[in-house]
Amino acid sequence: MQVVFGVLGPVAAWDEEGDAIALKGPRHRAVLARLIAARRRVVPVTRLAEDLWADPPPGAVGAVRTFVAALRRALEPQRPPRAAARLLVTEGPGYALRAEPGAVDAWRFEQAVSAASTLPAEDALARLREALGWWRGPAYAEFADEAWARTERSRLAELRLQAVERLAEARLALGLPAEAVPDLDAHVAEHPWREDAWRLLALALYRAGRQGDALAVLRRARTLLVEQLGVDPGPGLRRLEGDILNHAAHLDPAAAAGAAGRVWAQAAAAYDRAVPSGARARLESTVGLLRDLAVTGGDGLEAARRHRVAAVAAAQETGDAQLTARVIGAYDVPAIWTRSDDPEQAAQIVAAAERTLSALPPGTHQAARARLLATIALESRGTRAGRGPQAARQAEEIARGLDDPGLLAFALNGVFMQTFHRAGLAPRRDEIGAELVALSARHGLVTFEVLGHLIRLQARSALADFPAADRHAAAADHLAGRHELPLAGVFAQWYRALRLAATERAPAAEVEAAYRDAAARLDGAGMPGLRCGVLPLALLCLRLRHARPAQADEHTDWGPYEPWARPLVLLAQERRGEAAAALRRVPDPPRDLLFEALWCLAARAALAVGDRETMERAHTELAPAAAELAGAGSGLLTLGPVSEHLGDLAAALRHLR
DSSP states (O other): OOOEEEOSSSOEEEOTTSOBOOOOSHHHHHHHHHHHHTTTOOEEHHHHHHHHOSSOOTTHHHHHHHHHHHHHHHHOTTOOTTOOOSSEEEETTEEEEOOOGGGBHHHHHHHHHHHHTTSOHHHHHHHHHHHHTTOOSSTTGGGTTOHHHHHHHHHHHHHHHHHHHHHHHHHHHTTOHHHHHHHHHHHHHHOTTOHHHHHHHHHHHHHTTOHHHHHHHHHHHHHHIIIIIOOOOOHHHHHHHHHHHTTOGGGSTHHHHHHHHHHHHHHHHHHHHHSOTTOTHHHHHHHHHHHHHHTTOHHHHHHHHHHHHHHHHHHHHTTOHHHHHHHHHTOOOOOOOSSOSOHHHHHHHHHHHHHHHHHOOTTOOHHHHHHHHHHHHHHTTTSOOTHHHHHHHHHHHHHHHHTOHHHHHHHHHHHHHTOOSSSOOHHHHHHHHHHHHHHHHHHTOHHHHHHHHHHHHHHHHHTTOHHHHHHHHHHHHHHHHHTTOTHHHHHHHHHHHHHHHHHSOSOHHHHHHHHHHHHHTTTTSSOHHHHTTHHHHHHHHHHHHTTOOOOOOTTOOOGGGHHHHHHHHHHHTTOHHHHHHHHHTOOOOOSSTTHHHHHHHHHHHHHHHTOHHHHHHHHHHHGGGTTSBTTGGGTSOOOOBHHHHHHHHHHHHHHHO
């Protein structure tokens, strides 16, 4: 059981379903709070006794042990008798709470505030607003008078004040000064000695068009500081007052954006002047720009794909195989979805890469060959072409031999795309993701680090390890926000809908709403290979998990998943004969992230119509994934444990014999 602890208010604990855990009496709660304050370190039992009683009575140590035993029963109710505790552990002379970093609200709060300082303003705003919402009152509220809690309470209170001020900074950066004013006004009233809070309030008022109020605030701050503390305002407040009086240009947030625009325009103009329009160098520079454009999503991704094909064609027209290899191989945009957005275009790129490989002269650097091979492995995803797996292996072998981190990351992406030849390969994909994360973090390969976390999110979901998947979703979100990579957020939101569905405790209507919200983010994201048909498929899986019939609306656009949905739709319409006929026409599912899910759909239909042949094939194909959740490896949806489907198939097949 995953336990979550709260100390940002009265001390509390909740189970993984969000239900409060009974912590018994005040001294039980004090023991727990003291161990949380120790931040996973061991607290000797004698020290615990001293902290619980000003004058420990005889038997205090024994009482502490009794409190610990009761807490263990509450926190780990399913732990077998005499089995070692995993959460509240005995170590040396005392006890420690081995909670995960994300399992204590105070620890999460500290991480969130720290992370927000590196995020773009929009993401920082969301992160800080969420984190401040975790506070239910003063930290360690019922232990305010305890000496052991004093330092931690003070530290957390200061961190909370900083978070309020950083939240205001994020609002100002986003051009929302009026939204910042009310919170800052209350903040300075409660904490009048914080000069930075006064500065932010005055700046917010000025940007909201209230110059007079801004100056009045600065004068009020001066009066308080001089009369109450006998000190003059610091340089920050003095400088702001002068800037407001002089209408300094830098107080206008649009100035910084204008500077960036000027730099871009000047650099582009200089490039146009320096590099002739027909120069081959322009092709390579163009691909670098397209690579950056692709990760912006939406129109940028679609434009990047379109212009990429044109750039490859232009390179081929030069007759220079090495130039063509560089143009093709430079587009090393990470890919996570195993169905191509444009199969025809992907086939063109594969064909061009194959021709270029054959045309490369002897002595060409192996890195160029590896990039072409990795491109083939990536672009042949979701097809039955035999060249893809071989190309992936060759690219990886060359990259490891050259000790080139960027090339190896690109090659590993190709290897990932070719690990769907059978069910049950989530552990292998998890290994690839782990290597990508470690490699990319060491060498600053941000886009591939995000890819590694998304791969691990998918793999850990398939293995029902949702706490780990949560961490990878958060890591991907953090990196994507900091480096302006919006497409990662699409996958993170779909994962959260899957997470909700996988609990099986959330009402179906709530999960359906989460899926619809996630699907809305796909509109205009530039990923038709992902968008088409995925929402109806997710809702179908949700309905089946809740023992409800498939959607029977004939106007539902199932996209590429129609063959596997059709038999179940016909069954929902009580057209059993037609369902059996449709099932006989169902092809083998593509070898991709939804392989297990589509086989499970076929299995459900086969069980309903008594199709023994399909049941046998489904059982054979799904058996290697017995330890996984069907479909969860996509990070999008699930049909529950594969083992349940295998059990139903085995029982039906025994009955048919």
